[in-house]
Amino acid sequence: MYKYDNYDQQMVDTRVEEFRDQVRRRLAGEITEDQFKPLRLMNGLYLQLHAYMLRVAVPYGTLSGAQMKMLGDIADKYDRGYGHFTTRQNIQYNWIKLEDAPDILADLATVEMHAIQTSGNCIRNISSDHFAGAAADEIADPRPYAELLRQWSSFHPEFCFLPRKFKFCVIASDTDRAAMRLHDIGIQIVKNDAGEIGCAFYVGGGMGRTPMVAPLINPFVPLDELITYSEACLRVYNRYGRRDNKYKARIKILVHELGKDEYTHQVEEEFAHLKTQGIEPPLAELERIIPFFADPAFETGLPTELERSDPDFALWVDRNTVAHKAPGYVAAVISLKPVGGIPGDASADQIRLMAELATRFSFDECRVTHTQNIVLPHVKLADLKALWDILDANGLSSPNLDTIEDIIACPGLDYCSLANARSIPVAQKISERFAANGKTGELGQLKLKISGCINACGHHHAGHIGILGVDRKGVENYQLLLGGSEAEDCSLGKITGPGFDEDGIVDAVEKATDVYLAQRQDGERFLDTYRRIGMDPFKEALYD
Amino acid sequence: MTELIRFRDDEASESPAVTVDAFGEQTNAGAVRIEPGDDARELLPHLSHINRVEVNFPTFGDGRGYSAVRILREAGYEGEIRAVGEVLIDQLSHMRRCGFDAFQPDKPLNDADAEAAFARWDNVYQKTTDGRVPIWAKRHG
Numbered sequence: 001m002y003k004y005d006n007y008d009q010q011m012v013d014t015r016v017e018e019f020r021d022q023v024r025r026r027l028a029g030e031i032t033e034d035q036f037k038p039l040r041l042m043n044g045l046y047l048q049l050h051a052y053m054l055r056v057a058v059p060y061g062t063l064s065g066a067q068m069k070m071l072g073d074i075a076d077k078y079d080r081g082y083g084h085f086t087t088r089q090n091i092q093y094n095w096i097k098l099e100d101a102p103d104i105l106a107d108l109a110t111v112e113m114h115a116i117q118t119s120g121n122c123i124r125n126i127s128s129d130h131f132a133g134a135a136a137d138e139i140a141d142p143r144p145y146a147e148l149l150r151q152w153s154s155f156h157p158e159f160c161f162l163p164r165k166f167k168f169c170v171i172a173s174d175t176d177r178a179a180m181r182l183h184d185i186g187i188q189i190v191k192n193d194a195g196e197i198g199c200a201f202y203v204g205g206g207m208g209r210t211p212m213v214a215p216l217i218n219p220f221v222p223l224d225e226l227i228t229y230s231e232a233c234l235r236v237y238n239r240y241g242r243r244d245n246k247y248k249a250r251i252k253i254l255v256h257e258l259g260k261d262e263y264t265h266q267v268e269e270e271f272a273h274l275k276t277q278g279i280e281p282p283l284a285e286l287e288r289i290i291p292f293f294a295d296p297a298f299e300t301g302l303p304t305e306l307e308r309s310d311p312d313f314a315l316w317v318d319r320n321t322v323a324h325k326a327p328g329y330v331a332a333v334i335s336l337k338p339v340g341g342i343p344g345d346a347s348a349d350q351i352r353l354m355a356e357l358a359t360r361f362s363f364d365e366c367r368v369t370h371t372q373n374i375v376l377p378h379v380k381l382a383d384l385k386a387l388w389d390i391l392d393a394n395g396l397s398s399p400n401l402d403t404i405e406d407i408i409a410c411p412g413l414d415y416c417s418l419a420n421a422r423s424i425p426v427a428q429k430i431s432e433r434f435a436a437n438g439k440t441g442e443l444g445q446l447k448l449k450i451s452g453c454i455n456a457c458g459h460h461h462a463g464h465i466g467i468l469g470v471d472r473k474g475v476e477n478y479q480l481l482l483g484g485s486e487a488e489d490c491s492l493g494k495i496t497g498p499g500f501d502e503d504g505i506v507d508a509v510e511k512a513t514d515v516y517l518a519q520r521q522d523g524e525r526f527l528d529t530y531r532r533i534g535m536d537p538f539k540e541a542l543y544d
Numbered sequence: 545m546t547e548l549i550r551f552r553d554d555e556a557s558e559s560p561a562v563t564v565d566a567f568g569e570q571t572n573a574g575a576v577r578i579e580p581g582d583d584a585r586e587l588l589p590h591l592s593h594i595n596r597v598e599v600n601f602p603t604f605g606d607g608r609g610y611s612a613v614r615i616l617r618e619a620g621y622e623g624e625i626r627a628v629g630e631v632l633i634d635q636l637s638h639m640r641r642c643g644f645d646a647f648q649p650d651k652p653l654n655d656a657d658a659e660a661a662f663a664r665w666d667n668v669y670q671k672t673t674d675g676r677v678p679i680w681a682k683r684h685g
Contacts, residue, residue, distance in 0.1 A: 005683070007667055007679040007682065007683070008679075010666065010667060011665075011667065011669070011679075014664060014665060014666070017664075018664055021660070022634065025633075025657070030654070030657075031632075031633075035604070035632060035634075038604070038605060039634050121605070121607075151669045151679070151680075152669060152670060154669055155638075155665070155668070155669060155670075156669075156670055157610065157637075157638035157639075157641035157642050157670065157672060158607075158610045158611055158614055158638075158642055158672075159607070159610075160607065160610075160635075160638055161604070161605055161606065161607025161610065161635075162607060163607075235611050235614075238607060238608060238610070238611050239583075239608055239611050243580075243606060243608075273618070277618055277671075277673075278671060279670065279671045279672075281678070281680035281681075282680070282684055284684045285680045285683065285684060288683065288684075
C-alpha cells in the first residue's frame with residue numbers, strides 16, 4: 001500500500017487547518033452559506049435532508065487495517081454507529097455536525113486519510129479495480145498510476161472550479177470491474193506491440209440524466225506523458241465545457257456536442273503546447289510509487305484444495321470468492337447486502353471487525369468495491385474456513401456476490417436532498433422476495449441497480465436490471481430498465497415502459513426474471529438472454 | 545481591508561481596460577479585460593504591448609479565468625494580471641499559483657485572512673509557471 005511521506009502528510013494536515021479556519025469563519029458569519037458551500041463540498045461535506053453528510057475518500061478503494069478501523073471509530077464517535085460504503089468506493093457518514101467536521105478530518109489525517117475533493121466541481125476521488133494486485137489478468141497493478149493522478153489532481157489550482165464534477169477511473173485489464181467507460185476519464189493501462197506500457201484514454205462517459213459510454217480518444221499515451229495528457233483533457237473541458245446548464249455541464253456533453261474527433265483534436269493541440277511546459281513528473285516518481293504496491297510475501301507450496309463439507313461455507317466459497325493470481329490464495333468478498341438490509345451499510349463493530357480480518361487474513365489490506373461490498377484481496381485457501389466462521393457469526397456471510405440480492409442502491413429519499421424516491425426499501429423488498437422464493441441461485445449473475453433520482457448514483461443505467469425512482473405527481477414511481485452493463489461489454493439499459501409503484505416494481509422484477517428463466521439457453525446470463533431476445537417478450541410479461 | 549493586493553514592484557497601471565473584442569480593433573490599448581467566455585489566446589500576438597490584463601470572475605464558481613491566466617503566463621507574458629470580480633479568500637492561493645499577481649475583489653478582503661491564505665501551502669503537487677518547486681521535483685532533487 002502507498003505510504004505518505006512528509007510531503008503528503010503535510011498537505012493533508014494543512015488542509016485540516018485550512019478547513020478548520022473555513023468552518024470558523026462560517027460559524028462566525030464571516031462568509032455566507034453560498035460562499036461556504038463550495039469550500040465544504042471540496043472537503044466532502046454535504047447538507048442533506050436531516051444533517052450534514054461527510055464523504056471520506058478511499059483512493060482507488062484500498063484501505064489498510066488501521067484505516068478501516070478508524071472508519072469504524074469515526075462511525076461511533078461522530079455518527080450513529082454506522083457508515084455507508086458507496087459506489088464511488090468511498091464511505092459516507094449521514095449524521096455529522098458541522099462543528100465536528102474539522103476534528104473528523106484531523107482524526108482521518110492520523111491514518112493518512114482525508115475527504116479532499118470528494119465533492120464539488122473538481123477532480124474527485126480516483127476509482128480503480130477492487131481486485132487490483134490480486135487478479136490474474138492485469139497488465140500491471142493500476143493503483144500506482146491512480147496514485148500519481150491522485151497527487152496531481154489534489155488541490156490542482158486550475159481545476160477546482162470546473163463546469164461540473166470530474167471522475168477518473170484507472171484499470172489494467174480487458175475485464176472491466178470498475179465501470180471504467182462510465183467515468184469522465186477512464187484510463188486502461190495497456191501494452192503496445194513493442195511491449196511498452198501506456199495508457200488508453202476513454203473520455204466523456206458518465207451516467208446521470210444523459211448516460212454515455214466513453215469513446216476511446218487515444219489508444220496509447222506513453223507513461224511519461226500521462227499527467228500532461230490529462231491536463232490537456234481537463235483544460236479543454238475547463239475552457240469549453242458548458243456552464244449555462246448544470247445538467248449539460250459534464251464533459252460527456254462537451255465531447256458529444258463537439259464530436260469525439262473535434263474534442264480529440266483540441267486536446268492534441270493543447271497537449272502539444274503543454275509538452276513545452278515541463279509539467280510532467282519524471283518517471284522516477286512513478287518508479288518511487290510502484291514498489292508500494294508490490295505483491296505481499298505470498299507463500300508458495302500452499303494447498304489448492306478446500307474442505308467443503310459444510311454446505312453453507314461451500315456456497316459462500318462458490319459465490320463470494322474469486323480466483324487469485326497466486327496459487328493457494330483467493331480474493332474473498334464480504335457482502336454488505338444481507339437479505340432485507342441496507343446495501344453498503346456496516347455498523348462500527350462490523351467495520352472494525354473487517355479491519356481485524358484484513359490484518360489477520362489478507363496482509364493488512366482490504367478494498368471497497370463500487371458495488372458497495374468489501375474485498376479481502378489476498379486470503380489463503382487454508383484460512384478461508386476460519387475467516388468464514390467469523391463472518392458468519394457476525395452477520396457478514398451473505399453468499400450473494402453478483403446475484404440479484406447483491407443490489408447497488410443510492411441512499412435515496414431516506415437521506416438525500418436530491419432524490420425523488422426512496423431506493424433502500426425497494427432494495428430491501430427485492431432481496432427479501434428472492435431470498436424467499438429461492439430463485440437467487442438459479443438466476444446466477446444478475447446485476448440489479450437502483451437510483452432514487454435521475455442523477456443515477458445507484459448506476460441504474462448500467463444494471464442488467466435497473467430501477468429509477470421518479471416523482472409522479474407527488475407519488476413515488478419506479479421505472480424499470482433492462483440490458484445495461486458497467487463491464488467490458490458496457491451498455492446502457494432501456495426503459496421497459498410505464499413505471500410501477502413500490503410493490504409493483506418488486507413484482508415487475510420477478511416477472512422479468514421469470515421471462516429469463518423460461519427463455520434462457522445454455523450458459524446464458526440474464527443479460528445475454530435479454531440481448532438475444534430483445535425487449536418485447538419482457539414487455540409482454542410486464543404489461544399484458 | 546485593502547482594495548488592491550499586488551505582488552509587483554512596478555507602478556500599478558490604472559488605464560481603463562478594454563474588452564477583448566474592442567482590443568481586436570484598437571490594439572494600442574494598454575489594458576485588456578478578459579471575461580469568462582473570451583479566448584485568452586487571441587491576445588497572444590499582442591502581449592508585448594499590453595501592460596495589464598484583468599480577468600473577471602463574475603461569480604467565483606466560474607473557473608475559466610484560471611485557464612486564461614495560465615495560458616498567458618505559459619506564453620511568457622510578464623505584465624500584471626489582475627483578478628477582479630468575485631474574488632474570495634479561499635480562491636486566492638489557487639489564483640496566485642495560476643499566475644495572478646494582483647487582486648482587486650469587488651468586496652475588499654480581510655487583510656489577515658488574505659495573508660494567511662497566500663501563506664497557507666508550504667508545498668504544492670503541480671508545476672505551474674509560478675516558479676514553485678513541486679513535491680515530485682523535491683523528492684527527486
